[in-house]
Amino acid sequence: MSVKNVKAYGTEASDAVLEQLDITRREVTSKDIEIDILYCGVCHSDLHFARNDWGFSVYPVVPGHEIVGKVIKVGEGITKFNVGELVAVGCLVDSCRECNNCKNDLEQYCPEFVGTYGGQDKHLNMQTFGGYSESIVVDEDFVLKIPKNLDLAGIAPILCAGITTWSPLRHWNVKKGSKVAVIGLGGLGHMAIKLANALGADVTLFSRSPNKMQDALDLGANQVVISTDEMQMENAQGLFDLIIDTVPYSHDLNPYVGTLNTNGTLVLVGYLGPLDPMLNSVPMILGRKTVAGSLIGGIAETQELLDFCGKHDIISDIEIINIQDINEAYERMLKSDVHYRFVIDMGSLKD
Ligand SMILES: [Zn+2]
Numbered sequence: 001m002s003v004k005n006v007k008a009y010g011t012e013a014s015d016a017v018l019e020q021l022d023i024t025r026r027e028v029t030s031k032d033i034e035i036d037i038l039y040c041g042v043c044h045s046d047l048h049f050a051r052n053d054w055g056f057s058v059y060p061v062v063p064g065h066e067i068v069g070k071v072i073k074v075g076e077g078i079t080k081f082n083v084g085e086l087v088a089v090g091c092l093v094d095s096c097r098e099c100n101n102c103k104n105d106l107e108q109y110c111p112e113f114v115g116t117y118g119g120q121d122k123h124l125n126m127q128t129f130g131g132y133s134e135s136i137v138v139d140e141d142f143v144l145k146i147p148k149n150l151d152l153a154g155i156a157p158i159l160c161a162g163i164t165t166w167s168p169l170r171h172w173n174v175k176k177g178s179k180v181a182v183i184g185l186g187g188l189g190h191m192a193i194k195l196a197n198a199l200g201a202d203v204t205l206f207s208r209s210p211n212k213m214q215d216a217l218d219l220g221a222n223q224v225v226i227s228t229d230e231m232q233m234e235n236a237q238g239l240f241d242l243i244i245d246t247v248p249y250s251h252d253l254n255p256y257v258g259t260l261n262t263n264g265t266l267v268l269v270g271y272l273g274p275l276d277p278m279l280n281s282v283p284m285i286l287g288r289k290t291v292a293g294s295l296i297g298g299i300a301e302t303q304e305l306l307d308f309c310g311k312h313d314i315i316s317d318i319e320i321i322n323i324q325d326i327n328e329a330y331e332r333m334l335k336s337d338v339h340y341r342f343v344i345d346m347g348s349l350k351d
């Protein structure tokens with residue numbers, strides 16, 4: 001298979017900074033689309049993967065799975081996309097296409113899904129490289145159309161932060177009048193508030209600090225509950241149909257389970273790992289409450305979200321950076337010092 005070298009930004013080791021390097025991309029096959037990358041969002045997973053926090057990174061690592069760009073080449077078999085069109089790519093670039101999950105538009109749960117970075121490229125038989133690069137080649141089935149009315153850079157985080165919160169909102173059937181709470185106001189949390197609000201839900205932010213109150217209201221929350229205030233937590237008992245928990249580290253879920261209504265669900269989208277302290281089943285059993293998890297969304301659902309965002313004029317609140325500032329951005333992200341997502345202007349890699 002013919003390949004070409006592409007400029008990228010990545011790291012050769014878990015303890016090394018990100019810097020410019022060359023990677024290999026395949027030439028387009030009949031089903032592929034080559035995309036000139038204009039913007040790429042910066043996700044917490046990028047940092048975890050670059051630093052091998054999950055223990056399965058293969059180096060070099062080139063992160064980035066919130067990609068917006070322009071089609072510069074299409075394979076012979078492509079009919080859905082044209083050169084010059086603006087498109088997006090999210091967290092997935094391939095899957096088996098045959099399992100029940102794939103047949104039900106749940107490619108994110110396919111046992112053989114191929115991540116946009118750190119996955120196994122079936123064509124080149126090596127790891128996939130993400131969006132911190134000049135260009136990417138992707139199977140057309142994993143390329144998304146973007147609404148024409150939205151700011152391109154602000155679209156990028158919809159591809160991961162957005163779909164990660166949209167998928168549970170849809171799965172648990174949030175609609176006008178639903179009572180939704182969001183734990184944590186970061187990249188995921190701010191999208192959860194915007195999307196739940198646009199679906200017509202009554203939205204509450206759980207926050208540890210009163211400082212975030214005005215920001216949450218501006219994003220579309222109806223109220224804020226300070227989770228460290230016992231009286232406020234007491235008043236919130238039994239209120240919520242769905243709680244989206246975006247906190248990326250282990251924390252005590254038990255106080256939040258109590259705020260679920262009968263049949264309510266708390267869904268984890270930010271933290272991977274064992275829960276500490278353990279869950280107490282009593283409030284779950286006394287009210288048929290569920291604690292669940294959810295991972296990004298399928299391709300059809302991601303397209304549905306992009307169309308919804310176009311209709312409701314929703315983009316992410318972002319801070320644009322140059323690729324040369326990525327290491328500093330990681331440090332700031334660790335301190336939650338970003339409102340609410342960094343997006344890389346990939347033009348800075350080409351200069
Ligand atoms: Zn992500």
Ligand SMILES: [Zn+2]
Nearest residue numbers: 096099102110
């Ligand atoms: Zn599959």
